[in-house]
Amino acid sequence: MENIFLPVDIPNHVIRPIIYRIITKQHNLLLTTTGLQTLAYIIGNRAIGEEWRTTKLNQTKKIIDSIAREWIGRNYGKKFEDKDIIISIYKDLYETKNSLDLSNKENLELSGMDVEPGNSTSVQDVGNDEAFEEDQVNISMDVEQEQSIIKNYHNFIKFSSFDxxxxxxxxxHQKSFTLKGSAFADMEHKHRNIINPLKKPQTLINRIELIKSKHIKNSDSEVKFNPIKDLLGRNEEVFTICGIIRKNFRNEWVLEDPSGTVKLNLDNTEYSHNDYYLISGEVLILKGIYFTIGEVFHVKYIHFPNNEPRPVTISKRLNKMDYLGINNEQKYVLNEDFFLKLEDINLKLKKNWIAFLGGDMFLDDQKVLDGIDKVLETFQSDTLAMPRFIVFQGSFVSKSLKVDIMSNSENVYKNYSENFNSLFGIINKYQALLNSKTQFIFVPGENDPWFGSDDVYPKSGIPDFFIKNHNFPNVLKNCHFKSNPVKLIYLNQEIVIVNNKYYNQFINNDLENDVENSTDKEVDILDQMENKKKEKYKVVKTLISQQHLFFHKNIINWNFDHFLQLNPLPTSIVLVDTSASSYNTTFNGVQAVNTGKFISNSEASLCGWWEYAPCLRKYFWKELKL
Structure with missing residues (x-):
C-alpha cells in the first residue's frame, strides 16, 4: 500500500509541549522560538505530516530526539536556535538514501493502523494489547509513576453514571471551579431522585456567569455586558445584555439575568438561523435599543456565546482537578505528562473498538431481537478484534413504562423483565464475545421505568429488580445498566452518550415558529432541500454553544446539574436521537454522531450502528440488512 504524505502547518503552541520535554527536559538544551518553529516545520512539512500526533506520535518524538542528540554530538552549544543547522542535521539523518529507505519502511508499517474496526479483512493483527514496549523517547515523568500508569491503564477506561x-x-463569586467527591456519596444527595428546587436559582446564575466569562476570553474584540437593571430609565440607548431567554406568564419573550428581567421585541432581529435553533432556556447575547415606553428591549442582533476549546478549560480553569474520578487514590499528578502518557497507551491499543447501537431497541419486538442476533453474529465472526464495549440504547420497550408502587400492572413489569431474559439468551449464544470479556452497556430511553418524573434528567439506570433474577448469570456479570446520560472515560478521552429526541424538540420549540425573522426570504427548492439537510447538524451546534445537554428543560435534578453541563467540552458526543437519521459532524473541536434508530422505518429494515476506534479517534457507520 502506497503511503500518502499530507503536509500540515503545526502551530507552535500545539507541538511545543512535546518538543520542550525532549529538547529541554531530556537533553538540557535551551529551546528558542526559532528552534521551535524549525522543528514544527520539519515535522509538519517534511517528515511526518498531519498524523504527527496520532498514529505517528512515536515517530515524531524519535525524530526530535535524534536531532537533539546529533546537535549535542556536534557540539553546537547550549542554545538550540540555528535554523540552517537544524535543517542540515535533519537532512543528514533522514534525507540520505539509507535513512529515507528506513523512514519509508516505518511509514508503511504505521499506515496499517488507519483501518476500520469490526472488519476482519482490515484490522491488523498488531500483537497483544496487554504488552507495552517502551519508546525510545519517554515522556518526562517519574519512572515509577509511568510504570504504574502502564500497569493500571484499565482503571482509566470506564462508563460512569451521574452518581x-x-x-x-x-x-x-470566586470565578473558579470547585470539586467535591462523588455526589451520591455525599449525605446531602442521599436521595438521588428527589429534586431540590432551591438549587435552581444559583445554578442558573453560575451558568450565565461562566458562559459570559468564556465568551469574553474567547472574543476577538472587547466585550462589555450591561446588567438588565441598568436599562431602567435610559430611553433609546444601545445596550448589550446577556441572560436566559424564556416566555413569561403572558406568553411574552423575556431575557433574564441575575439583576432582573426585560421584555423583548424580536420583530426585526438578525441571527444565524441556519446554524442554531433559538430555544427557550438558552443563554444568549442580545444587542439592541431599550425604550422606556412599554419598558421593551428591541433586539437587533442575537449572538450565540463563544466557547473555549477543551484543552484550554482543562489547563486554565480546572487546574489538574480530577473531575472524572480517575485518580481516587491520589497516585498521579494530572498534568500534561500524565495525559500524554495515556495517549501513548491509546495509540498502542489498536484492537480496542466500541459499538454504539441505534436507539429504540424494543425488546418486545421480534424484529429487534432478530436484528440484535444478526449484529452479534457479525461481531463474533471478527475473531481478530472483538469489541471492547457494545452499547445498547433504549427505549427497551415500545410503550412507556413507569415504576408506580400504586399500580396493579404486575404483568407489564413482568413482561419487561422477561424481555431482558430473551436478550440475555441471545447474548449467551456468542461465547466468543463473553470469553473475550466484551462488556454490554445499557442506556435507558424515555419509555423505560424510572422512579419519579419521566421528563427529569439525568435519569437513573434501569432498576436492578428488573434484571437480577435471570437464567444467564454468566451474561449478567458482563452487563452494566447505566444512567442517561452516561460518560465513557477512555484514557484521555471523554465521550458523552445521551438518549433524547432533540431534533423533534428543537424543531417544535424553535423561536422561528413565533418570530418572523427579517432574514427570511423566498428561496428556491434546492435551497430548501439544503437547509433541511442542515437542520440536524444545528442540534449539535446548539448544544455545544449552550454547554448543557438539557438547557431547554424547565425542571431537572438540580443536585446533578453539573453532570449535564459540557464543562469542559467532551472529546465527542454520541446522540441517541431517534427523531433524526444517523449523521456525524464536528463543531468547536467536538466530534458528534447520531445513531438514529436501531432499525430504520424503511422497507429495507436496516440495522444501524456506529463503530468507534479510540486509537484513531474516528467513527465508522455500519448497516446490516435483516
Whole structure:
C-alpha cells in the first residue's frame, strides 16, 4: 500500500509541549522560538505530516530526539536556535538514501493502523494489547509513576453514571471551579431522585456567569455586558445584555439575568438561523435599543456565546482537578505528562473498538431481537478484534413504562423483565464475545421505568429488580445498566452518550415558529432541500454553544446539574436521537454522531450502528440488512 504524505502547518503552541520535554527536559538544551518553529516545520512539512500526533506520535518524538542528540554530538552549544543547522542535521539523518529507505519502511508499517474496526479483512493483527514496549523517547515523568500508569491503564477506561463521578461546579463569586467527591456519596444527595428546587436559582446564575466569562476570553474584540437593571430609565440607548431567554406568564419573550428581567421585541432581529435553533432556556447575547415606553428591549442582533476549546478549560480553569474520578487514590499528578502518557497507551491499543447501537431497541419486538442476533453474529465472526464495549440504547420497550408502587400492572413489569431474559439468551449464544470479556452497556430511553418524573434528567439506570433474577448469570456479570446520560472515560478521552429526541424538540420549540425573522426570504427548492439537510447538524451546534445537554428543560435534578453541563467540552458526543437519521459532524473541536434508530422505518429494515476506534479517534457507520 502506497503511503500518502499530507503536509500540515503545526502551530507552535500545539507541538511545543512535546518538543520542550525532549529538547529541554531530556537533553538540557535551551529551546528558542526559532528552534521551535524549525522543528514544527520539519515535522509538519517534511517528515511526518498531519498524523504527527496520532498514529505517528512515536515517530515524531524519535525524530526530535535524534536531532537533539546529533546537535549535542556536534557540539553546537547550549542554545538550540540555528535554523540552517537544524535543517542540515535533519537532512543528514533522514534525507540520505539509507535513512529515507528506513523512514519509508516505518511509514508503511504505521499506515496499517488507519483501518476500520469490526472488519476482519482490515484490522491488523498488531500483537497483544496487554504488552507495552517502551519508546525510545519517554515522556518526562517519574519512572515509577509511568510504570504504574502502564500497569493500571484499565482503571482509566470506564462508563460512569451521574452518581458515580465527582461534583464539578462553577462558583461565579470566586470565578473558579470547585470539586467535591462523588455526589451520591455525599449525605446531602442521599436521595438521588428527589429534586431540590432551591438549587435552581444559583445554578442558573453560575451558568450565565461562566458562559459570559468564556465568551469574553474567547472574543476577538472587547466585550462589555450591561446588567438588565441598568436599562431602567435610559430611553433609546444601545445596550448589550446577556441572560436566559424564556416566555413569561403572558406568553411574552423575556431575557433574564441575575439583576432582573426585560421584555423583548424580536420583530426585526438578525441571527444565524441556519446554524442554531433559538430555544427557550438558552443563554444568549442580545444587542439592541431599550425604550422606556412599554419598558421593551428591541433586539437587533442575537449572538450565540463563544466557547473555549477543551484543552484550554482543562489547563486554565480546572487546574489538574480530577473531575472524572480517575485518580481516587491520589497516585498521579494530572498534568500534561500524565495525559500524554495515556495517549501513548491509546495509540498502542489498536484492537480496542466500541459499538454504539441505534436507539429504540424494543425488546418486545421480534424484529429487534432478530436484528440484535444478526449484529452479534457479525461481531463474533471478527475473531481478530472483538469489541471492547457494545452499547445498547433504549427505549427497551415500545410503550412507556413507569415504576408506580400504586399500580396493579404486575404483568407489564413482568413482561419487561422477561424481555431482558430473551436478550440475555441471545447474548449467551456468542461465547466468543463473553470469553473475550466484551462488556454490554445499557442506556435507558424515555419509555423505560424510572422512579419519579419521566421528563427529569439525568435519569437513573434501569432498576436492578428488573434484571437480577435471570437464567444467564454468566451474561449478567458482563452487563452494566447505566444512567442517561452516561460518560465513557477512555484514557484521555471523554465521550458523552445521551438518549433524547432533540431534533423533534428543537424543531417544535424553535423561536422561528413565533418570530418572523427579517432574514427570511423566498428561496428556491434546492435551497430548501439544503437547509433541511442542515437542520440536524444545528442540534449539535446548539448544544455545544449552550454547554448543557438539557438547557431547554424547565425542571431537572438540580443536585446533578453539573453532570449535564459540557464543562469542559467532551472529546465527542454520541446522540441517541431517534427523531433524526444517523449523521456525524464536528463543531468547536467536538466530534458528534447520531445513531438514529436501531432499525430504520424503511422497507429495507436496516440495522444501524456506529463503530468507534479510540486509537484513531474516528467513527465508522455500519448497516446490516435483516
Amino acid at each position: 458515580e463521578l465527582p461534583s464539578l461546579n462553577y462558583d461565579y
